Amino acid sequence: DTEVTQTPKHLVMGMTNKKSLKCEQHMGHRAMYWYKQKAKKPPELMFVYSYEKLSINESVPSRFSPECPNSSLLNLHLHALQPEDSALYLCASTPTFRDRERTEAFFGQGTRLTVV
Amino acid sequence: AQSVTQLDSHVSVSEGTPVLLRCNYSSSYSPSLFWYVQHPNKGLQLLLKYTSAATLVKGINGFEAEFKKSETSFHLTKPSAHMSDAAEYFCVVSDTMDSSYKLIFGSGTRLLVRP
Numbered sequence: 001d002t003e004v005t006q007t008p009k010h011l012v013m014g015m016t017n018k019k020s021l022k023c024e025q026h027m028g029h030r031a032m033y034w035y036k037q038k039a040k041k042p043p044e045l046m047f048v049y050s051y052e053k054l055s056i057n058e059s060v061p062s063r064f065s066p067e068c069p070n071s072s073l074l075n076l077h078l079h080a081l082q083p084e085d086s087a088l089y090l091c092a093s094t095p096t097f098r099d100r101e102r103t104e105a106f107f108g109q110g111t112r113l114t115v116v
Numbered sequence: 117a118q119s120v121t122q123l124d125s126h127v128s129v130s131e132g133t134p135v136l137l138r139c140n141y142s143s144s145y146s147p148s149l150f151w152y153v154q155h156p157n158k159g160l161q162l163l164l165k166y167t168s169a170a171t172l173v174k175g176i177n178g179f180e181a182e183f184k185k186s187e188t189s190f191h192l193t194k195p196s197a198h199m200s201d202a203a204e205y206f207c208v209v210s211d212t213m214d215s216s217y218k219l220i221f222g223s224g225t226r227l228l229v230r231p
Binding site: 004006031033040041042043045048056088090092094103104105106107108109110112 | 148150152157158159160161162165167206210212217218219221222223224
């Protein structure tokens with residue numbers, strides 16, 4: 001199984017709502033990532049988890065709250081978002097080996113988020 | 117710091133003609149380089165990767181890329197474009213940290229394939 005599964009595929013939420021995005025992988029990868037992608041732009045890194053610990057937060061506003069409850073699961077909790085937060089949210093995972101030949105990021109299909 | 121520059125924001129080719137998508141990188145050491153493809157409203161799919169083995173890398177769907185250290189380039193090619201190749205292509209360099217990787221994306225090249 002070389003898949004990263006993201007749910008839901010689409011989400012519409014109001015600015016006062018609380019919602020969560022979910023990401024799951026069963027490849028044994030111990031590094032997981034959240035990226036945000038606006039239309040016609042490359043993905044921008046938001047968070048990195050390594051061995052279930054947050055290792056990188058790219059100065060993301062606190063209305064985005066990541067969580068890694070176990071080695072297979074990554075969540076992104078959303079609260080009080082703004083319309084400009086509408087984007088495609090991508091999850092990825094990588095092996096944590098130092099072997100360069102194993103370097104590869106696997107991406108999910110993304111969650112298309114619309115904030116109204 | 118590592119960086120990657122995609123030299124063309126849009127490339128348009130006719131079906132059946134060669135494809136060339138250009139990428140230059142900047143790295144203080146031997147990098148890991150990747151090409152990813154993204155079809156509309158989809159995630160990213162790995163086309164090919166260069167780590168430290170052969171400089172000519174073959175990927176999926178007939179794509180190839182050649183790592184040229186002297187030119188700091190990693191251009192993506194395909195001998196004959198197909199309509200299904202129309203998509204956004206990202207050149208990516210990997211910055212290795214303790215136990216994870218920071219992927220640094222180029223700005224992307226949109227490939228249009230004319231019938």
